[in-house]
Amino acid sequence: MATHHKGPVKEIRALDCYIKLIRAADSAMAKVCRRLADVRLTGTQFGTLEALYHLGPLSIGQIAAKLLKSGGNLTMVLDNLEKRGLIARERSTEDRRSIKIHLTSEGHQLMQHIFPHTAQFIAEQMEHLTPNEQDRLGALCRKLGKAISET
Amino acid sequence: MATHHKGPVKEIRALDCYIKLIRAADSAMAKVCRRLADVRLTGTQFGTLEALYHLGPLSIGQIAAKLLKSGGNLTMVLDNLEKRGLIARERSTEDRRSIKIHLTSEGHQLMQHIFPHTAQFIAEQMEHLTPNEQDRLGALCRKLGKAISET
DNA sequence: CTCTAATAGTTTAACATCGAATCTTTTGCA
């Protein structure tokens, strides 16, 4: 996009950066998802299980906020995980509007089994950059992501 | 994810970087897509039109490669753009397997109208980073994306 | 030349994704 667009230099630089950011994230994500397909999990399913694995039971809204997804989306993803017996829904007693999601023992076992491999696989992908480069990339992404989501 | 995972320091750094990259790209993309919804375009629809606008007629395979999407996906996206009369399919005469996609005059007019605003909007989002930071982010993303997609 | 392998697109099934509408429960305030 950027390279074919005639416009102010500032704009070209920004578009160029945008395109590279989206593409890099896309490539990384796609690679990880392909690996997760071996255990019949999608990226969002893994993200959901991972949140529950490391943070304990969460409400649907909390999971949606963590993964930056809509509530309607989470309903569907949780349905699919529930069908496979990896998570369970439980209506909250204090606030009956809310639903607590927790891992079943199968869900927990699955994560215990696959999380280390997945984490290592992701790390391998990122190690195409040096540790120092990773720190810089992380910092820039953090700054940008924060600024965009706050405005 | 990274912050709750106990593991080698190298792995934590890599996971942390990965998460920030995905989130930043997600936030940026989501913001742009919300803006495009004003003209009833999705992100991929805009990407397709933009490629045709700046590069001229392309085959479906070429568009898919450019956008990093599957062929099946493009079939659907092009169907929707065709329904709206923004693009047209034309069977190639030299190679009858191939189909050339080109913008209709409406499609061209639409892009003429909306591309400058969209480009400016994207630039505004990226300008949460200084020009120098944009260059560095772009370079790191380029290096990472290239390395990942080549292995 | 002819058959086979490769290539370009489409179709299909399963899942993801959003936004808007809806339903239930809770909360705030008059």
Added chain:
DNA sequence: TGCAAAAGATTCGATGTTAAACTATTAGAG
């Protein structure tokens, strides 16, 4: 206290997305 507004979740409709199976066409080896 009673009711309107807000909040949590689901449903619905449209679109995106992939991988795998399938169709049509072309190209290449023998």
